Amino acid sequence: MSELMTQPLPWQLGQWQRLVDANRDSRLAHAILLAGPPGVGKRLFTEALINYLLCEARHESRACGACRSCSQLAAGSHPNRMELVPEEGKRDISVDSVREMVSRVMVSSHYGQAKVVRVDPADLLNSASTNALLKTLEEPPSATHFLLISERPRLLTPTLRSRTQLLRFPTPPREMALGWLVQNASGADESALTEAGGAPLRAMRWHEDGTLERRRNWAALLEKVASRRQSPLAAASAVERSEAVAFFEWLVDWSGRGLRSAVAGDAGFPASVYEQLSTDAIEGLRALSRNANAQLSIESIMMRWLQLAARGARAMAAAR
Structure with missing residues (x-):
């Protein structure tokens, strides 16, 4: 620029x-x-x-x-x-x-x-x-x-x-946004644009300042908790306290995208799971604004996610 x-x-x-x-x-x-x-x-x-x-x-x-x-x-x-x-x-x-x-x-x-x-x-x-x-x-x-x-x-x-x-x-047309992003942010790809909700300047900023990598790491943590390959407390310890607000904001966004995918029939869990997680994440943000303990808030939402994921897995199995 x-x-x-x-x-x-x-x-x-x-x-x-x-x-x-x-x-x-x-x-x-x-x-x-x-x-x-x-x-x-x-x-x-x-x-x-x-x-x-x-x-x-x-x-x-x-x-x-x-x-x-x-x-x-x-x-x-x-x-x-x-x-x-x-x-x-x-x-x-x-x-x-x-x-x-x-x-x-x-x-x-x-x-x-x-x-x-x-x-x-x-x-x-x-x-x-x-x-x-x-x-x-x-x-x-x-x-x-x-x-x-x-x-x-x-x-x-x-x-x-x-x-x-x-x-x-x-949000600009995807092909135009992707072409601009690839030209202006070395190493950025379509997944960065998707993570940023189709917003090319946000995708570029996240790609350059490490936000994109953090968000991908958080998604991997949720996947490990849901598949019981990592305990909620261990996953919570991998999220920095200083990043608690950013983590909960990301969780609202992530669950919202999951909800849209579930409604379209293309998600791992029922829509109700993502809807409840979004509600809990929003409440977590409110608690943090009232100076709630960051580590306890992260641990609580991770344990809640384990419960929701288990409930969702059972529902999906029963529907087959």
Whole structure:
């Protein structure tokens, strides 16, 4: 990837052209909600759009990458680019951050250009910061664009959503996503894309940072417990305490995929097994958020999995 994004990813060309055409005709919405699952490229698209909107010498439908504005954007110092993100150590976007941003967008633009505010993730706006932002969206400053990014757009208030233009980013077509992944992540294959739910950027990140290998190891642990080749306690000891939350999040995803396969008639256990495991994993995540003991939580879910797998095996045998 280049330091300055000047064009969208291959599967985003439709969304890109829609916004470029709107901007050319002076119809670009002042607030856009970019929504879709993790790992499909919403943030890269947003960066390319910001660069396009602020570029002083656009080449048709992309930023030039060389003008004064592009140089400042690459250096992270463009005065017309602003961000609303959670402060370090905070879990939400504070009302003070919104108020500070509002005071900045109300002043004159540098170079006579547009101003762009990136809100990421928008679903971390709390009630006070949402209300403060709404006041600005209802009477937006001229030539100012708010780009809100979210994986969970339903968590935004209906009033806030109604003030934005929704731009959806679905999981890209599999062949296109796989071609991009293989080209950009050395050694990544189709199984990485499958594990990442078809999201190519997430697959690349997991492939590079070891997450993919950990998830495969966790799946192997469950298979060993289910086949009684390893005890639940021994399997639990193979999961690091520091990874407890990640493990339970993976377990929710893994059981969800198992449930879908079971419904399609292509899984090792009945759908009820995966459904119950998902419910238990979600409850485990809630317990961990209340500071439950990580090791005990992992041991408990492994023992629960042994029970569920045994029940499922009996059900499958009886159905034959």
